[in-house]
Amino acid sequence: MRSSYLPIAIAVAVLAVLPLGTSSNTTLNFLSFALIVALAAQGWNILGGYGGQFSFGHAAFFGTGAYGMALLQVRFGINPWLALPLATLMGAAVGAAIGALSFRARLRGSYFALVTLAFAEVFRILANAWGFTGGAAGVLVPLRIEAANMQFADRATFYWLVLACVAAGLVLTQAMARARFGAWLVAVRENEEAARALGVDSLAVKLRAITLSSGITALAGGLYAQKFLYLDAGIAYGSWISVEALLAPIIGGLGTVFGPLVGALVLLGLGEATKIALGHALGGAVPGVDLVVFGVLLILCVAFAPRGLLGLGANVRRLLRRPV
C-alpha cells in the first residue's frame, strides 16, 4: 500500500532539483507558472476526472482564491502566510455554494458546464465593476521582499513553495482515490442511479468533491496572486484558467493522480515551444498560436487517446511487454 506513494516521491524529487540546473529567471518563472496551472488542474480533476462533473468555470474558484489572497493583504493587512489558507477556504466556500445550488437542482452534463461558466462570468463582471476589488484597474500587492511576507529574493524558493502545494495535491488525490470516498465518487461518475441504488448519497459525495476541488484550485489562485503580485478581473476570473484547468487533466489522463501534472507540463511546454518557434520563424510574437495548439491537442486526445497521455503510455508498455 505504501509503495503507491513512491512514484509521487520520485516525481516531486525530480521537480525539486530542476531549479538547481538553471539560473534563468524566465525558466523559473515558467516552471512556477506551469506548476500553478497543474495545481488548479489537480483541483478540477477531483470533480471532473474522478467525479465526472465537467466544470467549465473553475475560474470562479481560482479567481476567488487569487482575489482573497490579494485583498486580505491589501485591504486588511493580513499576513500572506495566514491569507493563503483563508483564501483557500473562501474558494472552497464558493465551490460548496455553487455546488449546493446546481447539484440540488440536479444539473449535470452540459447544463452543469453551462451554469459553472455563467457563475464565473458573473464573478468576472462583479470584480471588474466593484471598487473594493480595484475595479477594472485591478489590485497591486505591494512589493516587500522578505520571507515573513511570502516574497523571496530568489525565484527558486517560490517555485519550491508551489511544488510543496502540488506534492500535497498529489498525496491528497492518491489518498482520496484509495479511500471509500474516492470509490463513491467514481461510482457516481460511472452511473449515478446505480450508485444511489447501492446506498451512496450522491448529492453529499458531489458536494464534498466540489468543495475539495474548488479549495485546491483556489489555493492555486492564491499562489498566482502572490507570484505575480498583480490581478485584474480578466486574469483572475478569465476563461483561460477554466480552459487550462480542464485541458491539463484531459490531455494528461482524466481521473488519474498524475494526469493534471503531466498534462499541464506538456501543454504549457508545447505552447511555449510553439510560441518561440513561430516567433523566430516570423520575426515577432504571434498571439494565440499556443492556444491553437491546445485546441488541436484536446481534439486529438478525445479522438485517439481518451485516457490521455498516461493511458497512451500504459498501452505502449503493454505492447512492449507482450511476448513475441
Next chain:
Amino acid sequence: MLPLDIFLSAMANGLMMGAVYALVALGLTLVYGVLHIINFAHGATLTAAMYAVYVAHAALGVDPYLALPGLAAIFFALGYMVQRWVIGPASHGDDSNILLVTLGLSIIMENALLAGFRSDTRSIDVPYGFSVVEVGNLFLSTPKLVAFAGSFVVAALLWLLLARTDTGRAIRAVAKEKTGAALVGVRVEHIYAVTFGLGAACLAVAACLLMPTFLVNPRIGNAFVLVAFTIVVLGGMGSIPGALIGGLFVGVVESLSGLYLGESLGQIGIFLIFILVLLARPTGLFGARA
C-alpha cells in the same frame, strides 16, 4: 428628450438587438434539438462569419447584404463538413466528448483569428451605416431594422424547412428517435451534418446583418454565445418559437439593465436570469422535454 422617450428608445434598441440574438440562438437551439448537444464552437463560428463579412467588404468590396447568400452557403458547407468529418468521428458518439471537441474547435478558431487579425477591433464602413428611420419621437437605425426583419424571415424559412420539406421531416424524425429514423432509411450522420450546417448558416446570416452596425474582434463571439445560451435555456432547448421570444426578451433586459445599472453591470442581468432559469426550470419556459 423625455424620460419616457429614453425608455422607449432603449426598448426599441433592445428589441432590435434581441432579434439578432434570437438568430444566433436559433442555430444553437436547432443543433441542440437534433443532436442533444451544446455546441460550444457556436460563438467562435459567429466570430469567423463576422470576419468573413469584414474580409468580403474590405478586400473584395462586397456589400454585407449582397454577401449574405454566398456566405450562408459557404458556412452551411463548412458546418456540414466539420460535423461529418471532425466532430462525429472524434467524439465516438459520447455526449461529453462532443462538448469537449466543440470546445477545442472554439479555442482553435478564436485563436487562429487572433493570430491572423490580431486583437484590433475592426468595423466596416457602409453608406447606410448611420441612416435612421423616424418613428414618432424615436430614431431607429435602418440597418438594425433590417436585421430585425431579417431575423424573422430566417426563423420563418427555418420553420418552413422543418415543417414542409422531406429533409425537415427527416431532421424532426432524427430529433425524436434516431434509431427508429435509421431503421426507416434516414441517414442519421447526414442529417446531423445538415443540421450542423444549418446552424452555421444561421450564424453567417446573423453576421451579415450585424456587421453594418457592429464591430468585430477575435473575442466578440463570446459576448454573443453566452447570451445565446441564456436564450436557448430560457426558451427551452430545441424550441424555435422559444428562441425568438427568448431572444427579444433578453435583448430588452440587456438594454434596460444597461440603462439603469450602467454599461459595465448591464450584462449581469442576463447571467442572473440564465442561472436562475437553469436552477429553477432547466427545461426552459417553453420547453416540453425534460
